[in-house]
Amino acid sequence: MINTRLNSISIVGGAFGDEGKGKVVDEICHTLIKRFDKVIVYRWNGGSNAGHTVETQSKKFVLHQIPSGALIEGAICILGKGMVIHPGDLVSELATIQANSDIKTDIMIDEMTPLALDTHRAFESSLKKKEGGGTGSTGRGIAPAYADIIFRHPLRMRDLLDKNWKEKFEKHYRLYKSLISGLGDDLKKIQVNSLSSGAVKVGNKTKFIKKISAQRDRIGKYIKNVYDMIKENWNSKVPFVFEGAQGVGLDSRWGVYPDVTASDPTPSGIFASTEGIVNPEAIEIRANVYKATYTSSVGKRILPTKMDEKLATRIREDANEYGATTKRPRDIYHIDLPALSYFAKVSMATHMVLTHLDISYPDTPIKVCTHYVNKRGQQIDYRPDQEFLNHALPVYETFRPWDGNKIKNSTNINDLSSSAKNYIKFLSKSLSLLPLMLTTGPKRESVINSNYLLF
Ligand code: IMP
Numbered sequence: 001m002i003n004t005r006l007n008s009i010s011i012v013g014g015a016f017g018d019e020g021k022g023k024v025v026d027e028i029c030h031t032l033i034k035r036f037d038k039v040i041v042y043r044w045n046g047g048s049n050a051g052h053t054v055e056t057q058s059k060k061f062v063l064h065q066i067p068s069g070a071l072i073e074g075a076i077c078i079l080g081k082g083m084v085i086h087p088g089d090l091v092s093e094l095a096t097i098q099a100n101s102d103i104k105t106d107i108m109i110d111e112m113t114p115l116a117l118d119t120h121r122a123f124e125s126s127l128k129k130k131e132g133g134g135t136g137s138t139g140r141g142i143a144p145a146y147a148d149i150i151f152r153h154p155l156r157m158r159d160l161l162d163k164n165w166k167e168k169f170e171k172h173y174r175l176y177k178s179l180i181s182g183l184g185d186d187l188k189k190i191q192v193n194s195l196s197s198g199a200v201k202v203g204n205k206t207k208f209i210k211k212i213s214a215q216r217d218r219i220g221k222y223i224k225n226v227y228d229m230i231k232e233n234w235n236s237k238v239p240f241v242f243e244g245a246q247g248v249g250l251d252s253r254w255g256v257y258p259d260v261t262a263s264d265p266t267p268s269g270i271f272a273s274t275e276g277i278v279n280p281e282a283i284e285i286r287a288n289v290y291k292a293t294y295t296s297s298v299g300k301r302i303l304p305t306k307m308d309e310k311l312a313t314r315i316r317e318d319a320n321e322y323g324a325t326t327k328r329p330r331d332i333y334h335i336d337l338p339a340l341s342y343f344a345k346v347s348m349a350t351h352m353v354l355t356h357l358d359i360s361y362p363d364t365p366i367k368v369c370t371h372y373v374n375k376r377g378q379q380i381d382y383r384p385d386q387e388f389l390n391h392a393l394p395v396y397e398t399f400r401p402w403d404g405n406k407i408k409n410s411t412n413i414n415d416l417s418s419s420a421k422n423y424i425k426f427l428s429k430s431l432s433l434l435p436l437m438l439t440t441g442p443k444r445e446s447v448i449n450s451n452y453l454l455f
Pocket of ligand 1: 016017018049050051136137138139140141142143245246250258259260261262298299
């Protein structure tokens with residue numbers, strides 16, 4: 001029997017990412033910081049591929065590698081070992097936050113966190129050109145950076161501070177130059193994405209080392225051995241918020257190829273990232289975040305529950321369904337309970353957060369896929385395989401809608417109509433998850449009941 005660690009909560013994307021986790025983490029941290037002196041916000045997966053949007057009254061921040069807690073006074077943000085970090089993008093993110101907010105961000109980067117560099121981005125792009133090998137990626141070098149761990153030659157944050165850092169990074173450059181030349185390309189000429197200046201050429205080894213040198217000067221002070229600090233705090237009562245990136249449906253074990261990512265977006269990733277200090281089963285609340293009335297995704301995967309384009313276009317425009325990192329228009333699906341309940345099961349979720357509750361139209365009933373059947377009419381499960389899903393037929397139930405405009409930015413549960421409340425109860429029962437929080441618009445304050453208690 002594992003004892004529950006009070007004041008701990010994980011926030012995980014319940015579907016395919018972009019569910020609105022940034023805002024949820026932001027709200028939870030606000031609530032916690034009012035009751036406790038400090039809160040630790042810990043990110044355990046992904047890297048610059050993530051895009052967490054937090055809108056304050058005057059500004060909108062899109063964070064990629066830095067946890068959303070960075071916008072909260074008193075929060076200590078840890079970038080964990082399970083992430084892969086692009087130092088150049090991190091410098092840009094830090095500069096944006098520091099230039100646009102008075103908040104003193106308290107950030108620590110685990111010295112063991114692997115690096116995702118321009119070399120990885122170039123390799124991914126070269127692979128994609130060659131064999132479609134990198135298809136499905138955001139071009140942020142995420143998969144090659146994680147592959148370095150498997151191949152036993154990752155560069156880690158602490159290598160930036162090593163006295164032989166130059167030799168290590170030169171060796172890395174040479175390796176990637178050879179790999180890329182094997183694919184028929186020239187590393188120095190490949191254009192890669194960068195947060196500060198869009199597409200840039202990787203450049204030759206000297207230029208690469210020069211860039212790294214400037215980055216280590218800027219971020220060196222944040223790189224720490226965090227093991228003892230995490231252990232000490234986990235064994236105390238300090239609240240922990242674990243901030244996930246991506247979503248369970250993008251996990252390479254639970255999602256559909258090629259639209260999967262290399263990191264572990266589920267709470268089991270926290271176990272590995274904290275080197276076994278935090279057993280995810282001890283986390284008090286493991287919340288999966290879902291869009292309330294539809295599901296969105298980008299990529300090639302096709303779920304059986306695709307919406308007709310007219311309604312999809314309306315939702316896309318009203319909810320700005322374009323990728324935060326890639327700006328790609330997202331595909332829009334009906335709520336797909338076979339997939340979502342499978343994701344809830346494999347990520348050991350206990351609670352649900354529903355976002356985008358304002359996306360409901362009085363003239364359009366909400367269609368929910370309750371289960372799939374095969375062509376003989378027998379009920380079948382979701383399985384993470386496109387070929388299987390191509391033959392799954394969705395069975396729908398229809399729910400009374402509510403007027404989303406009337407509850408836009410609402411903070412009061414009493415503003416919800418009985419149809420909205422019934423719908424939420426239905427989802428809660430179907431997913432076997434307790435409701436934790438609802439959001440009613442993109443603004444920071446558009447949240448109903450953030451006190452961990454709902455009807
Ligand atoms: P990668 O993680 O860059 O390799 O991208 C793999 C897949 O995950 C792609 O299909 C992306 O669209 C998707 N993906 C990665 N990060 C996010 C995210 O934060 N939100 C939504 N999709 C993501």
